[in-house]
Amino acid sequence: MNYVIIGNSAAAVGTIAGIREIDSTGKITVISDEKYHTYSRPLISYWLQGKVSDKNIYYRDPDFYENNGVETVLGKKVVKIDAANKSVVLDDGLAVPYDKLMVATGSKPFVPPMNGLDKVHYHTFMSFDSVKTIRSELKDGMNILIIGAGLIGLKAAEALHEHNAKITVVDMADRILPSILDVRAGMKMQKHIENQGVKFILGTSADEFTEHSARLKNGMTVDFDMLIIAVGVRPNTELIADAGGKVERGIITDDTQKTSLDDVYAAGDCTVSHDASSDTDKILALLPNAYMQGEVAGKNMAGREFRYVNAIPMNAIGFFGLHIISAGSYDGEEFIDETENTYKKLVFRDNTLKGYILMGDVRRAGIYTSMIKEHIDLGEVDVEMLKEKPQMMMFGKARREEKLGGIIR
């Protein structure tokens, strides 16, 4: 069997693991337009911050490809999938044939049209190359304007703060981290980050950029030495769409991760996932999701049927030492417990836990995650214990013995 994987991040590595679990001999070729050994994309901010070395940004050991019998074609871009002839075409014209193809193309920074932006120098925050460029232009004590108060923008802010940057973050939304936090937790985190010296201007957007300056719609002007656009990402779906495959907001797959094209699979941030906590389809641009989708796809590509179910939104992240773990959906009956330094929100619906936010104290959060993923009925647990903290004690003896006996349902 001849496997070709487009992409070289978590979904691609998961695919390799999945294939090799079933097929130890088939040929695997990884093609990526980035020239690097597989690296951890979420670590780019840590690298910029100086907390992760050149060596430790890599997601797998240097001998990973060799140990898994993988050939790499790095620094070349796939420009076309020729589904009829089962090959992919590279930017240098070379056609690479496949029996089974994985499209793990991830996402790209979304840069909305903004007045004057085409005339100013700006950065996005998405790749090893992007942070290397930022690092090379960075000077101690710079004024830096970040557009976007989401996960990427604030991770960038944290990293740049380490370089004594004077940071202003502007976002159209009136609160930070809306994708993972509710209003109350968002305010707490905003205050925490402001205490580090980062300035937020929320509920407005840039009206016009001129060199080293942005005029905002609320009338304010922000001067900057460096501009970073981090308003969001968009899935890389063009290859599948151009080949006639089904694409909506992202690439559509079935739960074996197969696209609508024969022998073509997709995984990771470029795909649409089914969120089991809200029973809706959405893009879950999360590293664990990418790896696990890739792994399931790899097994199916190697001929053994597996299905990827029970995906939910989930995030673990921290800013300036304040940690957040959140998962699931926030639509339902709420239980909130708050102290000066911590915040806990549990969301119940249909007599199950559907979502949670933990901030400050995130210990053992995965027990809550498992409640959501396993759809465990609240009748099976001691709800007071559940509310108190994540603990195995809340389960009945039988369920606990089954779990701690090492069996996952």
Add this chain to the structure above:
Amino acid sequence: MKKVYVNEDWCLACHLCEYYCAAANSGAPNMIKAFKNGKKPIPRIQVEEGSEVNFAVQCRHCDGKACVKGCITGALSIVDGVVVCDESRCVGCGTCILSCPFGCIVFDEENHRIHKCDLCTKNHGGEPACVQGCPNNAIVFEER
């Protein structure tokens, strides 16, 4: 594969397993040195106390391996069936804490990393320290 299992009917909640675990993983040669000068090395086993039962929880080295699959850095891996953490590669993001259905991964916020049970494969090997130190045979190391 031999793993650590707990008999909750026999656990006295004495927390000795936590001390033995912490000492064994502290790098110190013995318990006294491990806890010297008010140092509190972090155990990878945690005792839950209840009104009727108590039990210790530590990594199940389970089949799901959600922690390894979700690890953003590649710090977590599987060596001969044992889930191990290369702490030099961990940044303490907490994705494994988010993923572990048993709440077995221990957060070391101060050092921006996690700790987890590796069945004592990285220190003395053989029967894990928690099992050796349990005075009531509530923790066993066996094949199931």
